[in-house]
Amino acid sequence: MIDSVPADPLAVTLETDRLLLRPIRREDTPFAVRHFTDPEVYRFMRDDEPITTAEQATAIVAFYVDQPGDTYNRWVLVRKTDGVALGTCGYHRWNRQHRKAEIGYDLSPTWQGQGYMREAVAAMLAHGFTAMHLHRIEAVVAVANARSAHLLRQLGFAHEGVLRESFFSGGQFHDHLLFARLSHAEA
Numbered sequence: 001m002i003d004s005v006p007a008d009p010l011a012v013t014l015e016t017d018r019l020l021l022r023p024i025r026r027e028d029t030p031f032a033v034r035h036f037t038d039p040e041v042y043r044f045m046r047d048d049e050p051i052t053t054a055e056q057a058t059a060i061v062a063f064y065v066d067q068p069g070d071t072y073n074r075w076v077l078v079r080k081t082d083g084v085a086l087g088t089c090g091y092h093r094w095n096r097q098h099r100k101a102e103i104g105y106d107l108s109p110t111w112q113g114q115g116y117m118r119e120a121v122a123a124m125l126a127h128g129f130t131a132m133h134l135h136r137i138e139a140v141v142a143v144a145n146a147r148s149a150h151l152l153r154q155l156g157f158a159h160e161g162v163l164r165e166s167f168f169s170g171g172q173f174h175d176h177l178l179f180a181r182l183s184h185a186e187a
């Protein structure tokens with residue numbers, strides 16, 4: 001974490017070897033339109049209908065910028081060497097009483113397979129367990145999304161079960177896998 005006074009842990013910028021994770025801002029809209037409307041990005045996002053228009057992608061940015069909440073956020077993964085935006089990630093459903101939250105993440109296809117998201121999620125986890133005092137971090141993954149499940153297992157998440165027909169999109173229900181990592185678990 002590079003901010004000097006981290007008053008709101010959802011609003012700070014995180015730093016890894018190769019990346020900055022900085023809160024999404026309105027100037028990210030052109031990137032967000034390219035990124036979120038890419039079929040490879042939403043291919044396994046079965047918790048909502050596909051994002052296919054610039055208006056829908058713009059609305060995602062506007063949501064985070066105009067309605068910052070205390071239970072969710074979105075960071076943009078920015079490569080330190082050239083400032084290129086590679087994808088996004090963030091927390092949602094932060095429950096302070098139970099000290100748990102859920103993560104989400106998406107990388108543009110050009111940048112997949114190079115370890116960027118592993119680096120970003122590892123930083124998110126460290127931040128969650130320290131600055132956010134989380135005990136449990138969850139992720140929900142469509143059953144066909146093998147790369148995402150692989151990433152979570154590498155980062156110490158345990159597969160806890162199948163959420164049967166848990167989301168409806170594209171005219172059908174989709175099973176999802178529930179993963180969680182506890183603060184005292186080995187990575």
Ligand SMILES: CC(C)(COP(=O)(O)OP(=O)(O)OC[C@H]1O[C@@H](n2cnc3c(N)ncnc32)[C@H](O)[C@@H]1OP(=O)(O)O)[C@@H](O)C(=O)NCCC(=O)NCCS
Binds near residue numbers: 111113
């Ligand atoms: C899920 C998703 C983020 C995984 O991205 P990814 O790039 O495959 O994941 P990683 O960042 O962990 O990179 C994996 C591969 O990068 C390579 N890699 C890992 N670290 C590396 C490094 N430091 N340098 C270079 N390459 C590296 C490896 O080949 C690694 O695979 P391996 O661990 O099996 O050897 C990506 O597929 C995605 O965004 N999909 C679309 C959106 C989505 O489905 N989001 C998740 C919803 S639950």
